[in-house]
Amino acid sequence: MTAVLPQQPETGTYTFQSKPRAVQGRAKYRFQLDENEGPIPYGNIMYDRRIVRGNTYAQNTLPVSAQPDPIEIQRQQEIRRRAIAKKRAKEQLRTRSPDAVEGRKHIEVQTELYLEELSDRIEEADVDTQTDSFLDRPPSPMFVPAKTGKDVATQILEGDLFDFNLEVKPILEVLVGKTLEQSLLEVLEEEELSNLRQQQREFEELRNAELVEMQRLEEQERRHKEEKERRMKQQREVLKKEKETAEKIAARAFAQSYLADLVPSVFSTLRDNGYFYDPVERDVEQGFIPYIMDEVVKKIDKTILGRTMLDEIIRDVVKQRYTMFSENASKVPISESQSLNASQQT
Known part of the structure; x- marks a missing residue:
């Protein structure tokens, strides 16, 4: 569909700048239909004659690089040439009237005794008749068609007729000469075609032998190449393994020389830091x-x-005793309180 943008006028409704419509299909013919003249033909591949339907496996499709066989082309040309020669021979052998004298022309006319009108449909009519059964049937008269048309006569002057024996001689010489010439050409063409076929067979044999030799050399070259690649791969693997072995030996020697002084110092440092301890003591601690x-x-x-x-508890008991003593002291006389204080002091 055509791309349109909605616009909002002052009324508040949405409209389109152009009316939405379906995509117009490509016209089948040179002329293009107009919207006012009728419906627009839409594109549908189901109705396209260029679309192949059904099984396509049985179609005889030739590759792009395929070339026609020269022998087949020569054979078709020979068949066409023979057909043309045969047609010309038939035309020459057909009996024809000699050409008309200057100022005259040939006209096809009927030479029968009774002329009849030629038409596409024969006139027919149904007639019924009844005869006496006791009378002998008369013999049927000879049918003579009704004479129609006009009689036309042609006057031939002396010298207009030709002498067949004299006139046919050059025609016969031409026919015989053409026939012999065509026969010689056909014989020469057959010999040439046979030579071409022989040369083609020799060429195909030579080409097949060269192709076999080329395939043998290609196979030998392929085997040599594979053997060379295999040997090179084995040699590369051997060199790689030797290099890895040398690197491992060097790394091991370097590690041993480096760890010879490193292990005692590490163990002493770990022991000083308390990483090596007595399990019983550690468990107790x-x-x-x-x-x-x-x-x-x-x-x-x-x-x-x-x-x-x-x-x-003691504080609570003391508080209670103190409260009770205070209450009792407020009720006892002064003399008794003094004696009680003296007893408490003692």
């Missing part, structure tokens, strides 16, 4: 001692909690 410390902390927490509870 990380397992037993933390357990003992946790149990001691729990025990101390329980003791502190018991002491705190006991202090609270």
